[in-house]
């Protein structure tokens with residue numbers, strides 16, 4: 583059961599998890615229970631209690647925050663900051679044409695936009711190579727506080743995690759373009775970026791090398807979960823839960839709309855968490871639908887500054903994950 587921190591009125595109540603501060607795992611604190619557990623022959627008594635049904639309690643100490651990009655970290659689709667202005671194309675008209683073309687051809691909308699971008703560039707005689715796309719990343723704008731967010735969240739996890747060895751990683755899973763993301767100032771903060779990408783020398787017009795659809799995003803959540811982050815590694819072989827480096831329950835997904843539903847649903851059904859965001863100066867709109875449908879734990883304006891509702895609600899979920907890790911660590915010490 584998820585604890586709700588703030589009502590729809592936006593009023594928040596302060597959540598403290600001071601009980602976590604100063605807590606020690608049994609292993610690190612010389613747990614007296616553990617010290618007494620001997621049968622007189624130097625064998626730990628706990629060994630007599632172990633059975634085939636003993637639960638797997640090894641704690642996984644990495645927390646993963648996974649983000650959508652367009653509309654979540656950045657107010658507009660990333661193509662609108664460099665590519666479309668370079669061609670002199672009105673973004674609204676471009677996206678409307680993509681939608682109409684995809685419908686008419688019964689084509690995947692994401693493949694359609696990737697195709698149409700370069701079809702338009704060719705028609706206008708404008709060459710945009712990989713280096714140009716990367717350079718366009720510098721023009722991408724973010725919601726308030728995004729550039730400071732990563733460091734501040736790392737500091738929060740370090741403070742709350744204490745000596746438990748808990749760390750946090752940030753991942754991006756986007757239907758946008760890997761090349762543009764590579765050029766952004768926040769690229770360096772991600773442990774890995776999974777995004778659509780072009781194959782530039784395949785044909786006269788660049789050809790999609792990888793297209794990450796809404797449902798395809800879930801593959802990358804499994805890659806993070808299983809530690810199989812290289813595109814060349816097979817993802818479908820069974821891996822026991824105990825071998826997966828980042829359990830879904832250690833993940834929080836951030837998204838802004840319907841395209842994030844498969845990712846949010848996967849995490850919510852597997853013990854993870856999700857937060858829906860909306861433009862800070864706009865009504866919550868779609869977020870309310872996602873919240874009421876149980877797709878996300880919280881929603882908030884996309885204001886990433888310390889002290890914002892989004893920051894506080896994220897910290898609350900982090901506190902829950904840290905508590906869960908510490909419970910497992912304590913249990914493993916018995």
Ligand SMILES: [Mg+2]
Nearest residue numbers: 650652653838
């Ligand atoms: Mg989005």
